[in-house]
Amino acid sequence: MYKLLLVVALFGCALAAPLNDDTITKFLSNQDTDGTYAYDIEQASGIQIKEQGLGGHNAQGSYSYISPEGTPVQVVYTADEFGFHPQSNLLPTPPPIPEEILQSIRLIQEHPTPEELADREVRARQI
Numbered sequence: 001m002y003k004l005l006l007v008v009a010l011f012g013c014a015l016a017a018p019l020n021d022d023t024i025t026k027f028l029s030n031q032d033t034d035g036t037y038a039y040d041i042e043q044a045s046g047i048q049i050k051e052q053g054l055g056g057h058n059a060q061g062s063y064s065y066i067s068p069e070g071t072p073v074q075v076v077y078t079a080d081e082f083g084f085h086p087q088s089n090l091l092p093t094p095p096p097i098p099e100e101i102l103q104s105i106r107l108i109q110e111h112p113t114p115e116e117l118a119d120r121e122v123r124a125r126q127i
Contacts, residue, residue, distance in 0.1 A: 022047070053079075 026042035038052035051061030057080070064074040075088040112120070 057081075 022043050022045045024041060025044055026040065028038075028040040030038045035055045035057070036053070037055055039050070041047075041049045045065070047063070047065045049061070049063045051059055053059030053061075059079045060077070062074065062076045064072065067073050071090070073088070073090055075086050075091075077084060077086040079085065
């Protein structure tokens, strides 16, 4: 009885699991002796990945896919000694700084405290 129940449960799980036929439909790769490289990959599910650069120094590329909600996602990026820099309409962005805060920052910069003035003098002598 338990074996039959186990077989039925496993069969049910197999039927419930989606088929994941995400085969690679395109694979281009190039690696040169000067360290430059490039690759271009596409999968049956619509995933696309492209990158080119100089190994260990910089890279430029992009990737795209369809989100689980059905939204197309595309990210274009560069990477260098200053970090990874993605660009996409779907990346979160901070809210704008309120004008009152910007005015406060300008006021603080234009009217430094005596301690700030003393600190500026010390720093100027260190250079």
